[in-house]
Amino acid sequence: MLNQQQTGLIYGLTAYVLWGFFPIFFYYLSAVQPTEILTQRIVWSFVFVLVVVMLSGKQSRIKDALKSPATRKAMALSSVLIAINWLTFIWAVANERVLESSFGYFLTPLVSVMLAKVFLSETLDKYRIIACVFAVIGIAIQIVLIGSLPWVSLIVSMSFGLYGLVRKQAEVDSLSGLTIETAVLLPLAIAYWAWLATTGQSGFVSNGSGVTWLLIASGLVTALPLLLFAAAAKKLSLTAVGFMMYINPIMQMLSGIYFFGEPFDQAQLISFGFIWVALIVFSVGAIIQQRRMKVLANPVQ
Template structure:
């Protein structure tokens, strides 16, 4: 029970931090998204490198980088997660936190679809219904609002492929995040240096918020990795909806983003799909006991 309680606190902490992303990155809304992403990568790498030294995992992480196949997959995953981060940062700056939260509501369903296509995982009837309802929700936005929710679809698809690659790559979360950050860091450092030379650097006006973006990246991922070792999948699956729920609540009541009836109807289809999806996961876990 002690391990479960500890895992529950860690998991809740991770998803609560992710749920606060919309509010946090609003602090950096007047900083170009490219620059925020660059600092996020740099400071995340410094934090993770320190943790590698403290935990004694630096040598094993460097050894992973000498495995060409694994390094190739992590290079691809670093590109995917960087694009995911950039789109989210940009969405917050454009006051599209609600649509960004939709992306994370869709992520579990996108993962199911990718698992079916690339891993041959079978969908049960409830999962087919949940995917169909989510598709109706997206189509409703296209018809009612006259636009494709590309931010939500991009975030969920990029994260889905990222998860697919990491699932097939036998690397622990700390080493994986460190290597991904190392691979992208040279570009990030070069870009920040260029900004300094051009006099377009915003670090002087937002030092702590930019440094904090690294903490906001590394801490929840590490909390989640620890929680995943202590909690059953059913509990993790339930906690998964905490982050986008907090994001949409903060977007409506704190950031005052519009939430018209048409958008609410779209979300209702997707939430119904997620409810059915959760029931299917619960039944599957129960049948394995």
């Protein structure tokens, strides 16, 4: 029998590995325009999570969450933010800019720290400050040596960082939250899908049954890792979850280099290197902070 830690580890690793394979999954949908992929992802994610909600009998959680005006506003905003994040990522895959996307997900923890400082007035220890400085240097190197603003990376990291910030303020679990978010986006998604179909631009059927089934499966591959992650988070420490989150951008980076064949030159290596150093410093600070909290919670008698 597996203990709680082992079960949580399996759930967490499975979730992050699935997220890491996202670029390859969406690559096989490149015949469909990114906006329609987003539309299909919203529709089928809603269908999947609604079935899970109905089977698990958790409808009351959604009703309770929607009773709060503050929660309704937060969920409306989080819906927009996750749609921006999804669309940017899908566009990056379609245009073979997966390395920029992975750079953005490497940046996300550091962006979240800076947002927490700005919006929640959280104090930054020396480790977080140093990590943020290294991250800024990494971005600056991209601008100077590569010669362009890494806007894909910035949109990915900012949209997901803001999404996490907003969701932190909303008292709603992961399953209920995704159900509400996709429900908010659903009318627009269906309207856009109908317009594509009536104008003969929809790729849902015209690109073959394989693409059709992959579009339907996009709902499952969107919701399943989130549910696995939520289950893992209940069984593992924040440090363990924090370290596993790097699996996703590492896998995306490797798929960008070896599957998509994107160039990874010295300038990019230096830029990524500063981000990796920033994450190491950030992680060391998180470990030290957690150990201090344990000591305070369980002082030696």
